[in-house]
Amino acid sequence: MRDILTEKGKDIILNAIGNPLLTNCYLSCHEIMDKIATHKIHCFCYEEGIVILIHPMDGLHKMYYFIKSQDVLIPCLVRKIQKNIENYQNLEGTVVTRMPDKNVDILDKLEFHPYKKYIRKQMIPETTKQYEAIHKAETADMDDLNDIYQLLYGTFDIMTDHLVSKAELCTLIEVCQVLKIAIDGELAGVLLFETFGKKSYLRSICVSDKFVGKKIGLSLLYTYILKNLETTKLFYLWVESTNKRAIQLYEKLGYKDDGMQEYIYLYK
Numbered sequence: 095m096r097d098i099l100t101e102k103g104k105d106i107i108l109n110a111i112g113n114p115l116l117t118n119c120y121l122s123c124h125e126i127m128d129k130i131a132t133h134k135i136h137c138f139c140y141e142e143g144i145v146i147l148i149h150p151m152d153g154l155h156k157m158y159y160f161i162k163s164q165d166v167l168i169p170c171l172v173r174k175i176q177k178n179i180e181n182y183q184n185l186e187g188t189v190v191t192r193m194p195d196k197n198v199d200i201l202d203k204l205e206f207h208p209y210k211k212y213i214r215k216q217m218i219p220e221t222t223k224q225y226e227a228i229h230k231a232e233t234a235d236m237d238d239l240n241d242i243y244q245l246l247y248g249t250f251d252i253m254t255d256h257l258v259s260k261a262e263l264c265t266l267i268e269v270c271q272v273l274k275i276a277i278d279g280e281l282a283g284v285l286l287f288e289t290f291g292k293k294s295y296l297r298s299i300c301v302s303d304k305f306v307g308k309k310i311g312l313s314l315l316y317t318y319i320l321k322n323l324e325t326t327k328l329f330y331l332w333v334e335s336t337n338k339r340a341i342q343l344y345e346k347l348g349y350k351d352d353g354m355q356e357y358i359y360l361y362k
Contacts, residue, residue: 096138096178099130103139103160110160118189118200119147119158138178142171146179152259153252154184157361159200167203175204185361186253192353206359210254210334214356215341215349217329219319223348228309231317234272234284239263241281242272249300254358256332258286258297266297273317275310283310285318294322296331315347332356 099107104127110116111123119126126147129135136148143162148155157179161167179185186209187201198208234242243260250257258266266272266286273285282305286297296318301310319329331349333340 096136097130097133098139099127099137099145100139102141103137103145106139106143106145106162107160109162114189114191115164116162117158117160118187119160120190121158138175140171140174142166142168144171144175146175148179148182148185152257154186155182157182157185157187157206159187161200164199167200172203172205179204179361182361184253187359187361189357189359190354191357192355198357198359201357201359205362207362208357209360210251210336210358212332212356212358213335214330214332214352214354215344216352217344217347217349219323219326219329220348225316225320225323227313227316227320229275229277229282229313231273231275231285231314233270234267234274236264236267238272238274238281238284239267242267242274242284245281245284245300245302246298250298253360256297273314273321275313277305280304282308283314285314287318287322289322289326292325292327294326294329296329311343315343319347 107126108123111119126135129149130137130147138146140146143166145160147158149158187204187206189198189201239260243263246257263272263286266288271287271289274281275283281302283299283301285299288295288297299311299314322329329349330352331344333344
């Protein structure tokens, strides 16, 4: 039954958390339990040994699974799960792994289909390297909120590009983790990042179509690196595997593959 987490289901979740062979969920146990308790996430528990969570987000639903073992998905259970999830629109399943053949098997069996693949890149900064931005980038403020939000959602794929919600964007602006470049009063580009201790995650970078080819993205990246150079030991980001232009730019700055890959699957 939906939204009722059984004791057996709770045990399956607790056992699977942190094991990429048993779950595709990146949320913490506290976050999961809180979202289930407040009905912010839909829960389906199956006696056969699997828990399915459906997380409504802006424009899509994310599906997380927690399994007791790799061989749990017998045909009759697959049909039960499909009956429960078939009415969710824009249903996405994601797997982050170094072992794609083993980890995407659950999604394959449920008839999710490959959509996109992302690769993670890391960079250890060189303090002696010169980063010279052509355009001046500034820290965004709340007056920029709507323009930035519209640029992001008008450029990226809401199904797969991990876009921030408006509330998340507000928070990033408040903590000075959004950079912008404006030309003649018009938003030309924006970069969002998050800091975790000595690590810095480049969340999104976006350039308006009108200003493509004017080195807006490079200027944003240079400013971002310089801003965090003294306090960051590791920079990292995710990039779509087919985005050769972006990959070349990141590699020019010193970003290298670290072996992690993210597979995006969409339900039929």
